[in-house]
Amino acid sequence: MTVDWNDSYLTGHKEIDDDHRTILLFINGIEYDVKSGANVNTLRQSISSLIVEIEEHFKREEQVMKELGAPLSSIKKIQEEHQILLEKGSLILEELYSARLEKNQKDKCLEIMKNLEQWFVLRITEEDMIIKELINKTRSTT
Numbered sequence: 036m037t038v039d040w041n042d043s044y045l046t047g048h049k050e051i052d053d054d055h056r057t058i059l060l061f062i063n064g065i066e067y068d069v070k071s072g073a074n075v076n077t078l079r080q081s082i083s084s085l086i087v088e089i090e091e092h093f094k095r096e097e098q099v100m101k102e103l104g105a106p107l108s109s110i111k112k113i114q115e116e117h118q119i120l121l122e123k124g125s126l127i128l129e130e131l132y133s134a135r136l137e138k139n140q141k142d143k144c145l146e147i148m149k150n151l152e153q154w155f156v157l158r159i160t161e162e163d164m165i166i167k168e169l170i171n172k173t174r175s176t177t
C-alpha cells in the first residue's frame with residue numbers, strides 16, 4: 036500500500052505543501068525499496084534522507100507559523116510536538132532497518148511502512164491544518 040497525494044492534504048502554503056509531497060515521495064520510495072528487496076545500505080540511505088527531510092520540514096513549519104503570526108505558546112507547543120514526532124518517526128525507521136536486516140521480514144517491513152504512512156497522513160490532516168487556519172485568518176484580516 037502506498038499513499039498517493041490527495042489535495043485534501045493541501046495547507047495552502049506552497050513550501051509546506053511541496054515539503055509534504057516530497058516526504059510522501061520519500062516514504063513511497065522506501066516502500067518500493069522494501070518491496071523490491073533493495074539491499075540494506077540502500078535502505079539505510081533512504082531512511083537517513085527521509086529523517087533529514089522531516090527535520091528540515093519541521094523547522095520550516097515552525098518558521099512559517101512565526102511568520103503567520105501564530106501565538107508564541109502555539110509555536111512552543113508545536114516545537115515540543117515536533118521533537119516527540121521526530122523521535123517517534125526515527126524509531127519507526129530504525130525498526131524498519133532492523134527488520135530488513137533479518138531474512139524474510141518483508142511482511143514485517145510492510146507493516147512498519149503502513150505505520151509510517153499513517154503517522155504521516157495523520158500528521159498532515161490533523162496537525163498541519165493549523166497552517167491553513169493561520170493563512171485564512173491572515174487573509175480575512177488584511
Ligand SMILES: [Fe+2]
Binds near residue numbers: 055092096158163
Ligand atoms: Fe508538516
